[in-house]
Amino acid sequence: MNIKVNNLTFAYTQKIVLNKLTFAINSGDFLTIVGKNGSGKSTFIKCLLKLVKIADDTIFLNDQDINKIQRFQNVGYVPQRIEFSYEFPITVSEVLSSAYLHRKDAYYTSVINALDLNTFYRENVNTLSGGQLQRVFIARALLNHPKLLILDEPTVGVDLENIKGVVKILTELKKQGVTIIISTHEIEYVRDLTDYFLSMSDFGEYRFVEAGKWN
Ligand SMILES: Nc1ncnc2c1ncn2[C@@H]1O[C@H](COP(=O)(O)OP(=O)(O)OP(=O)(O)O)[C@@H](O)[C@H]1O
Ligand SMILES: [Mg+2]
Helix, strand or coil: CCEEEEEEEEECCCCEEEEEEEEEECCCCEEEEECCCCCCHHHHHHHHCCCCCCCCCCEEECCEEHHHCCCCCCEEEECCCCCCCCCCCCEHHHHHHHHCCCCCCHHHHHHHHHCCCHHHCCCEHHHCCHHHHHHHHHHHHHHCCCCEEEEECCCCCCCHHHHHHHHHHHHHHHHCCCEEEEECCCHHHCCCCCCEEEEECCCECEEEEEHHHCC
């Protein structure tokens, strides 16, 4: 999926978070969003997913104004904070199967293995650690073959081995032409994959730079 952001300005109150943000990426591009706490990384992602209201003609997915898209298809999203309130017991296996419409094929197994979910696959999600739960949600976002995958600080709380598992899958998906947007404070893990950096600062200031020109 290609994405075009055109003069996007956004404020929750008076304080401007995004100021005339403008850039474009193509299908298969990997965009890494960096910037200190509060600089607007998650806000931009929420604009892109229509989780907050934006003006018409400011964000285009495959050349279509997102305000005119009824329902996103093939978009995987891992939010920064998982709001988790299942009131009934549910296992990891059930969370994943409910997200997966196909039969459990080789792709399903590869996701489970890459994120090392086997050891707690049959356990209740309420019993998992924060990092384990994060891995389950990354797996869930990956399962429906997204063409656009958006990960908001997915590696927070995840141990090194499993970060490597995530990076391995991202490398594979990039090869398949999936557009990937990730926000992170740990760019070393994704530096080799990154095509563009979006570096955000206070009051909507930003830089959009090709990876080769990033220092
Ligand atoms: N729901 C909200 N209502 C009002 N202000 C908000 C809301 N969400 C975020 N903000 C403000 O918008 C600004 C950008 O927040 P945002 O969450 O996008 O930052 P971030 O770059 O994702 O930070 P972090 O690295 O901590 O995740 C901050 O000043 C924040 O206080
Ligand atoms: Mg954030």
